[in-house]
Amino acid sequence: MARKxxxxxxPQGNVPERPSQALRWVARSLSRVGIASPLRExxxxxxxxxxxxxxxxxxxxxxxxxxxxxxxxxxxxxxxERYPLxxxxxxxxxxxxxxxxxxxxxxxxxxTEGLAERAVELVPTLPRGAWALDIGTGTGALxxxxxxxxxxxxxxxxxxxxxxxxxAWENAWRLGVLERIEFRTSDLFGAVPETFHLIVAxxxxxxxxxIPGLPPEVSLWEPRAALDGGEKGTEVLRAIISGSPKHxxxxxxxxxxxxxGQGEELLRFAKGVANWLELRVEEDLARRERYLIxxxxxMT
Ligand SMILES: C[S@@+](CC[C@H](N)C(=O)[O-])C[C@H]1O[C@@H](n2cnc3c(N)ncnc32)[C@H](O)[C@@H]1O
Numbered sequence: 001m002a003r004k005x006x007x008x009x010x011p012q013g014n015v016p017e018r019p020s021q022a023l024r025w026v027a028r029s030l031s032r033v034g035i036a037s038p039l040r041e042x043x044x045x046x047x048x049x050x051x052x053x054x055x056x057x058x059x060x061x062x063x064x065x066x067x068x069x070x071x072x073x074x075x076x077x078x079x080x081e082r083y084p085l086x087x088x089x090x091x092x093x094x095x096x097x098x099x100x101x102x103x104x105x106x107x108x109x110x111x112t113e114g115l116a117e118r119a120v121e122l123v124p125t126l127p128r129g130a131w132a133l134d135i136g137t138g139t140g141a142l143x144x145x146x147x148x149x150x151x152x153x154x155x156x157x158x159x160x161x162x163x164x165x166x167x168a169w170e171n172a173w174r175l176g177v178l179e180r181i182e183f184r185t186s187d188l189f190g191a192v193p194e195t196f197h198l199i200v201a202x203x204x205x206x207x208x209x210x211i212p213g214l215p216p217e218v219s220l221w222e223p224r225a226a227l228d229g230g231e232k233g234t235e236v237l238r239a240i241i242s243g244s245p246k247h248x249x250x251x252x253x254x255x256x257x258x259x260x261g262q263g264e265e266l267l268r269f270a271k272g273v274a275n276w277l278e279l280r281v282e283e284d285l286a287r288r289e290r291y292l293i294x295x296x297x298x299m300t
Pocket of ligand 1: 112136158187202203226227
């Protein structure tokens with residue numbers, strides 16, 4: 001039914017040859033299928049096809065050639081099936097850098113920039129040559145943000161997904177921090193015997209039954225292993241919290257992204273597994289519970 005409806009709403013007619021007209025045509029097509037920011041996305045897709053910056057799209061003279069129009073139609077059709085824009089373009093912005101992303105790898109979200117900023121703020125307080133751990137690195141977003149924050153910081157970045165680790169490795173190489181990040185296949189702490197001054201994690205935290213109700217971009221196309229946090233959404237978070245005291249240096253920090261409504265349960269759980277000097281939940285910019293922050297006590 002949903003697919004039939006999308007077929008009716010798919011782009012109609014031929015791709016206009018003039019970029020300014022093509023821009024409006026793409027935006028109208030995206031709007032018809034319910035894309036929230038059709039003009040912004042149309043500009044990004046067209047810029048990608050034309051190989052120019054988004055600001056140049058509507059102002060370039062001339063015509064789209066046959067190959068550009070074919071590619072534009074192909075990308076637009078996929079986007080109208082709610083295929084995520086970052087997978088189409090192959091990249092996504094994160095803080096002040098660009099990450100390549102591909103199908104099978106979780107697309108970093110703006111909320112996670114909040115986690116990265118909090119972690120980066122702590123970096124100057126860590127000793128020289130400190131070690132950090134990023135559990136479930138995906139594109140490498142958090143590990144790379146940390147490695148860029150200070151040039152003596154070393155990071156272990158783990159994931160169970162080989163596709164994600166490959167993508168993260170490539171991002172670290174392109175951004176010039178590969179020498180200080182060790183990528184490792186590991187189920188949580190399974191292949192991580194070391195201790196760290198900082199542990200960051202944005203693990204899967206969606207309650208399993210809520211996954212089908214997420215936007216189609218997420219539920220249909222993003223890797224389930226990056227979303228599924230078990231029945232209540234807190235299964236992986238609990239495992240990270242309970243494992244972290246053994247892997248943190250005294251006064252080491254744990255920063256996790258969490259789901260809205262999970263704060264109280266996780267604070268209670270964390271208090272039961274270790275003595276924390278500090279332990280709190282902070283909200284994201286939309287005022288939703290999003291970050292669990294703990295600093296381990298000097299003696300555990
Ligand atoms: C929500 S994504 C976060 C990716 C990245 N850190 C970010 O913030 O964009 C969760 C990641 O954890 C990985 N993951 C899921 N279960 C895991 C486990 N048991 N051990 C390690 N990584 C896991 C997934 O493959 C996915 O890459």
